[in-house]
Amino acid sequence: MSSFIDDIEEKFVSRGSVTHVIFDFDGILVDTERLYSKANEQVLKNQHGKTFTNIEKSLMMGKAKPLAVEALLKSFGLDDPKGIEKYMEAYDAKLAELLIAETEVLPGAIPLVDHLHKSGIPLAICTGSDALEFKQKTSNTEISNWLEKIPLRLLCGSDPEITYCKPHPEPYLKLMKRFDDGGPASPENVLVFEDSVNGVRSALDAGCTVIMVPQPEFLPPNWEEDELRAHPNLVEVLESLTEFKPQNYGLPSFC
Numbered sequence: 001m002s003s004f005i006d007d008i009e010e011k012f013v014s015r016g017s018v019t020h021v022i023f024d025f026d027g028i029l030v031d032t033e034r035l036y037s038k039a040n041e042q043v044l045k046n047q048h049g050k051t052f053t054n055i056e057k058s059l060m061m062g063k064a065k066p067l068a069v070e071a072l073l074k075s076f077g078l079d080d081p082k083g084i085e086k087y088m089e090a091y092d093a094k095l096a097e098l099l100i101a102e103t104e105v106l107p108g109a110i111p112l113v114d115h116l117h118k119s120g121i122p123l124a125i126c127t128g129s130d131a132l133e134f135k136q137k138t139s140n141t142e143i144s145n146w147l148e149k150i151p152l153r154l155l156c157g158s159d160p161e162i163t164y165c166k167p168h169p170e171p172y173l174k175l176m177k178r179f180d181d182g183g184p185a186s187p188e189n190v191l192v193f194e195d196s197v198n199g200v201r202s203a204l205d206a207g208c209t210v211i212m213v214p215q216p217e218f219l220p221p222n223w224e225e226d227e228l229r230a231h232p233n234l235v236e237v238l239e240s241l242t243e244f245k246p247q248n249y250g251l252p253s254f255c
Contacts, residue, residue, distance in 0.1 A: 017250025018191040018209065020184050021116055022175060023150070024062070025127035025137070027195035027215055028241070029109045032137055033061070034217075035102055039095040040072065047087060050076055054219065062198030064128045064157040064165040099136040105143060108241030111254070117149040119252040122179050125150050126171050126192075126203075130157030152178060167198040172206035188233065191249055193241070197228065204231050211236045211244070 027033040040060075041052040056075055060068035069088055073079060078087075116123055125147075127134065134155055138144040154175040156165040164170045176183045176190060184190050187207030194200045195213050203210045210233055228234055238244060247253035 017189070018121075019189040020122045020124070020176070020179060020191070021251075022124045022126050022172065022190060022192045022203075022208070023113075024192070024194045024196070024199050025125050025129060025134070027061075027106075028193050028213060029106060029113070029125070029147075030137060030143070031104045031106050032099065033057075033195070033215055035095065035098040036060070039091055039098055042094055043087060043090045044072070047090065048076065048078060054217070058197065058219070061196035062128055062166040062194075062202065065130065065133065066157075067165060068128070095133075096136050099133070100139050103137050103140060103143065105146070106241065108244065110146060112241050112244060112246075113146070113149055115246070115254055116251070121251060122152075122181055123150045124152040124154070124175055124179065126154045126156075126175050128156045128165050131155055133157065152180075154178070166196075166202035167205075169202050169205035169207075172203050172208055176206070176208075191251075200228055200234065204228070204233050208233065209249075210234050211238060213238045213241060 023029055025032075026036070037052065037057055040056070044050045044052045052072075056072050059071045059075055063071065066088070069091060070079070070084055073084055073087060078084075113123065129137070134153070138147055152175075154162070154171055156162050156171050159171075159174075161174055162171055172187075172190075172192065176187060188209050190208045192203040192208045192210045193213055194203055194210060195215055197219075200210055200212050212228075212234060214237065245253070
């Protein structure tokens with residue numbers, strides 16, 4: 001990944017200071033992507049005798065659950081509506097069990113959110129989850145209390161104003177208009193943290209400045225050759241939020 005990071009750093013150019021920050025949720029703030037994979041591995045094997053790999057994972061990441069499951073099953077030629085419904089039922093049950101028991105905050109998330117909140121930077125979450133999934137992921141009291149610092153949340157899976165989920169730009173376009181201060185002067189003044197290719201595409205197409213923090217085990221094959229590499233608004237690729245330097249974007253530095 002290092003050569004790709006070097007390329008991104010070389011093409012970084014000065015831009016207006018960041019005034020607002022939006023976080024994806026899964027794989028950025030909380031370590032739930034592995035739980036999605038775990039649930040899919042078990043259900044796909046039990047129902048269809050198929051193996052869940054990173055190729056299937058890449059088709060699903062960043063999408064609302066119904067679209068993600070549909071994409072998964074269609075990749076195996078299993079597109080019968082009743083079969084999709086049956087899969088969803090088993091998947092929901094297994095995922096709920098895992099989310100409640102095993103959701104953890106990712107490294108660097110707590111100090112970064114705390115720092116930006118203390119500095120008065122408007123924050124938001126943009127996730128493909130629906131309301132029930134989000135509740136399950138935040139059932140841990142410590143996590144839910146911490147997330148009170150980010151009250152503005154757009155849940156693509158159940159938001160009545162959202163027609164298209166990631167990778168479509170609509171979620172970010174709608175969310176930017178919901179900030180209490182009226183929103184950014186320009187989408188480029190919004191810094192987005194995303195972990196998936198679908199999420200990055202969504203934010204870039206909305207005009208935002210984007211930092212990708214991918215989980216290497218879930219990256220699709222040959223992702224470095226994707227057209228994302230050349231996009232001027234994809235300014236950094238980090239291995240962890242612990243590497244982020246807010247002062248590079250006009251934000252207050254860590255003390």
